[in-house]
Amino acid sequence: MLDVKIQKMQEDDINGIMQIERTSFGTYHWSELAFSNEINNPLGSYFSLIEVDTTRILGYCGFWLIEKEAHITTIAVHPDYRKNFLGELLLQKLIKTGYEKDAKWFTLEVRAGNAAAQRLYEKYGFESLGTRKKYYQDNDEDALIMWTENIWEEKFKTLFKKLEEELTDKKTYNVVGG
Secondary structure: OEEEEEEEOOHHHHHHHHHHHHHHHOOOOOOHHHHHHHHOOOOEEEEEEEEOOOOOEEEEEEEEEEOOEEEEEEEEEOHHHOOOOHHHHHHHHHHHHHHHOOOOEEEEEEEOOOHHHHHHHHHOOOEEEEEEOOOOOOOOOOEEEEEOOOOOOHHHHHHHHHHHHHHHHHOOEEEOOO
16 A cells, blocks of 8 residues: 655645656646646645655645635646545545635636546536636636535535545555644
8 A cells, every 4th residue: 555645735836746647638738837836825735745755745735715615726647646636635634724714715716628627626516607718728618617515514515524424435555643
């Protein structure tokens, strides 16, 4: 079983993050400077997923909190570690952090062609409420705009608790520390 930890993103993580960034999103996406800026952004909450034994970066995620809206700006897992529920682990970290920061909703954009990501978000109560035409500059692909209902409502809290328990039962990793 893989031992992992999630920590607040640090400058030392950026090289590993950029390897995943290029593999996942191609040449156009975020730069080293963008990640460095987000680490210091008071509206941002950014995290790295690290393999404990090797200190290899396996994934990362983050959101901006603007008023009561937590806008997920990025979430990615290294291709070699996908389908191991690590993306779901990162999404859960973001939602837990949203609760800690008193967010009321989550929102994000996802590629119209990324059915796997859409299924994950829908599982967590996100609904598609619109489209941003030609949103992605690398190929002019549309983005679906997805939102949750109020995360403090009993319906969402019950769903989230159920999904946390389910993930615990099927995970392929061991979370070490925090």
